[in-house]
Amino acid sequence: MHVAVYLPLIVPALAALAARPLADRLPPAAATWLLTASGLALALTSSAVLGMLALSALVRIPAVAALAHLSRPAIASGAVSLPVALAAGGLFAAAAVAAGGAVWRRGRAIMAAHRHASSLPGAGQVVVTEDAAADAYTVPGWPCRIVITQGMLHALSAGERDVLLAHERSHAQRSHYLFTSAARLAAAANPLLRPVAAQVGYAVERWADEQAAAQAGDRPLAARAIARAALATSAAAPRRRSAMAALGLITQEGKRSRGGEHRPGGAAAGRGELRRAGPVPRRVAALLAPPPRLPLLLLAAAIVLVAASGASALDAARDFHQLIELAQGPTG
Numbered sequence: 001m002h003v004a005v006y007l008p009l010i011v012p013a014l015a016a017l018a019a020r021p022l023a024d025r026l027p028p029a030a031a032t033w034l035l036t037a038s039g040l041a042l043a044l045t046s047s048a049v050l051g052m053l054a055l056s057a058l059v060r061i062p063a064v065a066a067l068a069h070l071s072r073p074a075i076a077s078g079a080v081s082l083p084v085a086l087a088a089g090g091l092f093a094a095a096a097v098a099a100g101g102a103v104w105r106r107g108r109a110i111m112a113a114h115r116h117a118s119s120l121p122g123a124g125q126v127v128v129t130e131d132a133a134a135d136a137y138t139v140p141g142w143p144c145r146i147v148i149t150q151g152m153l154h155a156l157s158a159g160e161r162d163v164l165l166a167h168e169r170s171h172a173q174r175s176h177y178l179f180t181s182a183a184r185l186a187a188a189a190n191p192l193l194r195p196v197a198a199q200v201g202y203a204v205e206r207w208a209d210e211q212a213a214a215q216a217g218d219r220p221l222a223a224r225a226i227a228r229a230a231l232a233t234s235a236a237a238p239r240r241r242s243a244m245a246a247l248g249l250i251t252q253e254g255k256r257s258r259g260g261e262h263r264p265g266g267a268a269a270g271r272g273e274l275r276r277a278g279p280v281p282r283r284v285a286a287l288l289a290p291p292p293r294l295p296l297l298l299l300a301a302a303i304v305l306v307a308a309s310g311a312s313a314l315d316a317a318r319d320f321h322q323l324i325e326l327a328q329g330p331t332g
Contacts, residue, residue, distance in 0.1 A: 005053070005316040008045040011309040012192040015042055019199040022302060024282070027292045028206035034299065035203060036179045038306045039186035039196045045313040046190050047095050052316055053088030095189045102188035106181055110140055113177075117141025125172065126165065128153065134232035136164055144172035155232035156225060159216070163225035166212035176204040202279050209283055210291065223287035230280045 015038060023031045117139045120127045131149035139145045146168040153161060170176075183200035187193045213222035286292070 005049055005312060007312040008042070008049045008309040008316075011305060012042045012046055012190050012196075014305065015039070016192055016195040018302065019196045022298070023199040023203050023206070024286075025292065025295060025298060027294055028203050028210050030294055030299065032176075032179050032200060032203040032207055034302060035196055035200045036183050038302065039183045039193050039200070041306050042196075042309060043099075043186035043189040043193060045309050046192075047092065047099075048313050049316055050088045050092035050095065053085050054092045056085045099185065099189040102185050106185060110177075110181070113140040114142060117143075117145040120145050120147065125169075134229070134235065136168060136229065138168050138171040138177075140175070140177045144175070146172060152229065152232060156228055159218070159221050160225035160228060163212045163216050163222045164229055166215045167208040167225075170208035170211040171204070174207070176207065179204055202282070205279065206283055206286060209287055213287055219287050219291075223284045226280065226287065227284050 019035060022035060026034065118141060120139070125143065126146045126148065129147060129149050132151045134149060134151040134155045136146070136148045136152045139147060146165070148164070148168075152164070156164060180197070180201050183193075183197035187197040209222060209226060212225075213219045216222055
């Protein structure tokens with residue numbers, strides 16, 4: 001196999017480094033689609049390459065070679081080194097187990113979220129609870145439901161409440177949990193993609209922010225609503241379904257993180273400070289700036305890199321197929 005076979009194993013690390021710049025510079029909807037699709041494609045291609053490398057070790061086993069009528073000298077001369085093939089086999093098995101477990105847990109959590117959404121009182125999409133702790137989140141279901149506490153309503157002005165509702169309705173209408181679920185499944189199969197999954201979570205929040213700001217027609221108002229909702233949520237830990245929240249199935253407005261998460265003044269921070277800031281200051285700063293434009297060159301570069309990874313995986317599959325055909329030939 002050519003050395004290019006290892007490209008799909010390297011590109012996920014590059015994607016992890018590029019994920020945050022892409023999430024910051026691309027329009028949120030484009031960033032969400034690009035990062036999610038890229039994560040899935042890179043998880044698939046890296047797993048496929050690991051599987052092919054593992055097969056090159058499997059076909060060296062005398063019993064397997066004899067069963068498939070393969071020439072062991074031909075296989076040994078054309079395949080990768082045995083230690084590399086064995087290491088790839090171990091990584092492939094670990095990826096398969098992790099991805100299978102993630103699919104199982106994710107499926108159960110989505111069904112639990114649907115049951116929770118169905119059990120919420122009333123027939124409307126928005127449910128207001130008497131909880132004094134400020135909280136607002138969207139619960140996946142058919143249809144999705146939006147939960148807002150009295151504590152959150154009291155913490156916001158009338159205009160800020162409208163922004164909050166528009167934000168949560170964006171999550172519900174566009175089923176943002178599907179993007180975060182897909183990205184987390186990719187990260188389960190390939191842990192190098194965890195930063196990509198994290199930025200997908202950020203991108204869907206920005207997507208909802210931008211749609212709320214567009215509906216309100218007031219970007220500073222939207223920025224204030226995001227900052228105040230985060231401050232209110234951080235004041236007292238709200239009660240919510242912990243299993244679904246841990247799996248990222250509940251999309252909520254206020255989130256804790258390091259780096260001055262709840263300082264509204266972070267919106268005015270310089271580039272260096274903003275790079276170290278948490279998601280909420282980044283979201284507030286983005287809302288106080290003009291809406292992002294689509295940088296076609298950056299988008300094209302990201303797509304080309306992912307496509308090159310896929311092409312390398314296909315080339316590796318072709319090489320492996322040719323190796324098997326050669327080993328099955330009359331001279332094998």
